Each structure stands twice: as C-alpha cells, then as structure tokens.
Amino acid sequence: xxxxxxxxxxxxxxxxxxxxxxxxxxxxxxxxxxxxxxxxxxxxxxxxxxxxxxxxxxxxxxxxxxxxxxxxxxxxxxxxxxxxxxxxxxxxxxxxxxxxxxxxxxxxxxxxxxxxxxxxxxxxxxxxxxxxxxxxxxxxxxxxxxxxxxxxxxxxxxxxxxxxxxxxxxxxxxxxxxxxxxxxxxxxxxxxx
Amino acid sequence: xxxxxxxxxxxxxxxxxxxxxxxxxxxxxxxxxxxxxxxxxxxxxxxxxxxxxxxxxxxxxxxxxxxxxxxxxxxxxxxxxxxxxxxxxxxxxxxxxxxxxxxxxxxxxxxxxxxxxxxxxxxxxxxxxxxxxxxxxxxxxxxxxxxxxxxxxxxxxxxxxxxxxxxxxxxxx
Numbered sequence: 001x002x003x004x005x006x007x008x009x010x011x012x013x014x015x016x017x018x019x020x021x022x023x024x025x026x027x028x029x030x031x032x033x034x035x036x037x038x039x040x041x042x043x044x045x046x047x048x049x050x051x052x053x054x055x056x057x058x059x060x061x062x063x064x065x066x067x068x069x070x071x072x073x074x075x076x077x078x079x080x081x082x083x084x085x086x087x088x089x090x091x092x093x094x095x096x097x098x099x100x101x102x103x104x105x106x107x108x109x110x111x112x113x114x115x116x117x118x119x120x121x122x123x124x125x126x127x128x129x130x131x132x133x134x135x136x137x138x139x140x141x142x143x144x145x146x147x148x149x150x151x152x153x154x155x156x157x158x159x160x161x162x163x164x165x166x167x168x169x170x171x172x173x174x175x176x177x178x179x180x181x182x183x184x185x186x187x188x189x190x191x192x193x
Numbered sequence: 194x195x196x197x198x199x200x201x202x203x204x205x206x207x208x209x210x211x212x213x214x215x216x217x218x219x220x221x222x223x224x225x226x227x228x229x230x231x232x233x234x235x236x237x238x239x240x241x242x243x244x245x246x247x248x249x250x251x252x253x254x255x256x257x258x259x260x261x262x263x264x265x266x267x268x269x270x271x272x273x274x275x276x277x278x279x280x281x282x283x284x285x286x287x288x289x290x291x292x293x294x295x296x297x298x299x300x301x302x303x304x305x306x307x308x309x310x311x312x313x314x315x316x317x318x319x320x321x322x323x324x325x326x327x328x329x330x331x332x333x334x335x336x337x338x339x340x341x342x343x344x345x346x347x348x349x350x351x352x353x354x355x356x357x358x359x360x361x362x363x364x365x366x
Contacts, residue, residue: 002286002287002323003286003287003290006283006286006287006290007243007244007247010247010248010250010251010256011247011250013251013254013256014247014250014251014253014254014256015254016254016256017254017255017256017259018250018253018254018255021254021255023253023254023255026253026254027250027253027254029253030249030250030252030253030254031246031249031250033249034245034246034247034248034249034250035242035245035246037245037249037296037300038238038241038242038244038245038246038293039238039242041241041245041296042234042237042238042241045234046230046231046234049230049233049234050227050228050230050231050234051227051230052230053226053227053229053230053233054222054223054224054225054226054227054230055204055205055208055223055226056226057222057223057225057226057227057229058208058209058212058217058219058222058223058226059208060222061212061217061222062208062211062212062215062217062219062222063215064208064211106233109328112329113328113329113332113333116329116330116332116333116335117332117333117334119333120333120334120335123335125334125335125336125337126335126336126337126339127330127335127337127338127339127341131333131335132338132339132340132341132344134329135325135326135329135330135338135341135345136341136344136345136348138320138325138329139320139321139322139325139326139345139348139349140319140320140345140348140349140352141317141318141319141320141352143317145200145204146316146317148292148316149295149313149316149317152292152295152296152299152313152316153299153304153309153313155296156296156299156300156303156304156309157303157304158299158304158305158309160198161304162198162200162201164310164313164314164317164360164363165200166359166363167310167314167356167359167360167362167363167364168313168314168317168318168359170355170358170359170362170363171314171315171317171318171352171355171356171358171359172317172318172352174318174351174352174355175318175319175348175349175351175352175355176348177351178347178348178350178351178352179344179345179347179348179351180348182340182343182344182347182348183340183341183344186339186340186343186344187339187340189340
C-alpha cells in the first residue's frame with residue numbers, strides 16, 4: 001500500500017510541476033520513454049543477474065555458505081549472548097548473516113524470520129534488545145558482491161561495473177557499525193528512564 | 194588493467210574448482226540458479242515499468258530538481274550530493290523504486306560520474322529498511338518495535354554519508 005502513495009504522489013507532483021513550469025510536453029514524453037527504458041534496463045541486467053544467481057546456487061549447494069555461517073558463530077555469540085544460548089537460533093542467525101553476505105536475499109529472509117520467531121517467544125509482542133539488533137543487522141546491507149548494482153552500472157554503459165566494490169564495503173561497514181551502536185545506545189537510554 | 198577485473202574471473206574459477214573438488218555437479222547447479230535468476234527478473238520487470246515511468250515524469254517536470262534543491266543545505270552538511278536526495282527518500286521504502294531512481298541517475302549523469310558512483314554505492318550499502326522491519330516483526334508477532342526504526346534509519350543515513358565519503362576517497366569527485 002505504501003508504494004501506491006509513493007507512485008500516486010510522484011505522478012501527481014509531476015503533473016502539477018509540469019503544468020506550473022510549462023513542461024507538460026516533456027512530462028508526457030518522459031512517461032512513455034520511462035516505460036520503455038524499464039524494459040531496456042531489465043534486458044541489459046538479465047545476463048549478469050542470471051549468471052550471478054547461478055554462482056550463488058553453486059555456493060549454496062557446495063556448502064560454501066554453510067562454512068561461512070560457522071565462521072560467524074563466535075562473533076554472533078558475543079553480539080546476541082542470550083539468543084545464541086539456543087543452538088537452533090544460533091544456527092538460523094549465522095546462516096542468515098552468511099546468506100546476506102553472499103547476496104542470497106531469498107534465502108536470508110526465511111532464516112532470519114525463523115531466528116526472530118524463536119527470539120520473540122515469551123516476549124508478549126515487545127521486541128527485546130537482541131531482537132532489535134537482529135532486525136537492525138538485517139536492515140543494513142552487508143553484501144560482499146552487489147551483483148544487481150553492477151548489472152545496473154553495466155546497463156548504463158560502465159566498462160568496469162565492479163570497480164565500486166571497495167567503496168561499497170567501506171560504506172557498508174560504517175553503516176552496520178552505526179546501526180549497531182545506535183541500537184545499543186537507544187537500548188541503554190531506555191534503561192536509565 | 195583495473196584490479197577489480199581480477200575479482201570476477203578468480204571468483205568464478207575458485208567456486209568451480211571448490212564445487213568440483215566436492216564432487217558436485219557445478220554446471221547443473223549454475224544453470225538451475227540462472228533459471229531462478231530469470232524468475233526473479235520476471236518479478237522485477239513490472240515494478241520497474243511502473244517506477245521508471247514515474248521517475249522519468251518526476252525528472253522531466255522539474256519536481257526532482259526542486260526536491261534536490263530543497264534538501265541541498267542539509268545534505269551539504271553531510272557531504273552528500275543533493276542530486277541523490279530522491280534516491281535516499283525512496284531507498285528505505287522500496288528496493289525496486291531505489292533501483293529505478295539509481296538507474297535514472299546513472300543514465301543522466303553517467304555511471305562513472307561522481308553522482309553515478311555515489312548512487313551505486315548508496316544502493317549497495319543500504320537495504321529496504323521499512324520492508325525488512327515489517328516482514329521480520331510481522332512474522333514474529335511483535336507490535337512494540339521499540340528503538341528498531343530510529344536505529345535502522347541511523348544506519349541508513351550513515352550509509353548514505355559513508356557512500357559519498359567512500360566515492361570521494363576511492364575515486365575523487
């Protein structure tokens with residue numbers, strides 16, 4: 001439903017601004033061109049996107065993501081000490097983090113939900129500090145290879161679509177750290193009151 | 194040669210060798226995954242048609258410029274280029290919307306321009322925050338989300354500022 005408001009808002013604002021600035025011809029053309037460019041974009045993205053989904057599948061089946069999940073356990077035990085006493089929650093959370101890292105969004109969400117459900121037991125609908133942390137961790141992107149973005153860059157005519165990798169890693173790490181420290185700060189604030 | 198050109202061939206070869214070493218059918222898994230990629234794409238295309246239409250209209254009408262100008266004093270403080278304001282507004286709400294806005298920015302400024310790169314890094318270092326929160330808490334039966342939303346938005350905002358900073362550090366403006 002939220003997207004209905006966003007879409008309607010954009011179209012109505014375009015109409016109003018176009019009428020005020022006398023740009024209605026351009027707006028009308030842009031609507032048709034935009035729809036066409038969506039198909040062009042999708043077609044030029046398709047190759048990289050499919051190749052990458054294939055690579056992900058190989059990583060998943062070969063047990064590479066499971067190995068990565070194991071490597072994360074010590075870190076997660078520190079971050080979520082209460083929840084990770086339950087081995088099944090720990091397994092789900094670590095698999096969730098490793099799927100996120102590899103860009104397996106479709107696999108990460110059900111794993112994260114399984115962990116969130118177990119952590120929500122006995123909370124009576126109120127999120128615990130650790131559950132907030134888990135969700136914040138999932139709202140901050142931690143992808144190693146952002147394949148979709150690379151495919152959009154390639155579609156726009158970029159010759160080295162992956163050269164932004166170090167910049168993406170740098171920004172992701174800062175964003176995750178900011179999210180975790182904000183969650184930690186806010187939870188301590190709550191206690192003092 | 195760009196060093197990043199090494200990442201992809203190395204990764205493909207490494208995964209193929211690792212899988213073969215584990216005696217799995219690497220090629221079958223690859224094509225099966227690619228097939229799944231096609232279904233993902235099929236789900237994205239209708240959203241992109243709707244959203245790129247709206248984004249192009251928004252730009253052509255001058256509303257995008259107005260929005261960027263309105264946000265520029267605040268964004269200037271954080272070192273974020275004001276042209277990316279629409280991307281930052283859409284990002285937490287809709288992943289496909291953000292993809293549409295970013296591709297529009299890359300098409301109009303160039304994928305290797307400062308703004309094009311910042312848009313790409315912003316897209317890569319943040320998530321569809323509100324969607325994620327709704328899915329997780331919705332399925333876990335949580336209705337009091339406490340400090341999750343402010344903390345997640347703090348992560349997004351720092352991600353945006355860090356994206357602009359990272360592009361300046363690694364590529365210059």
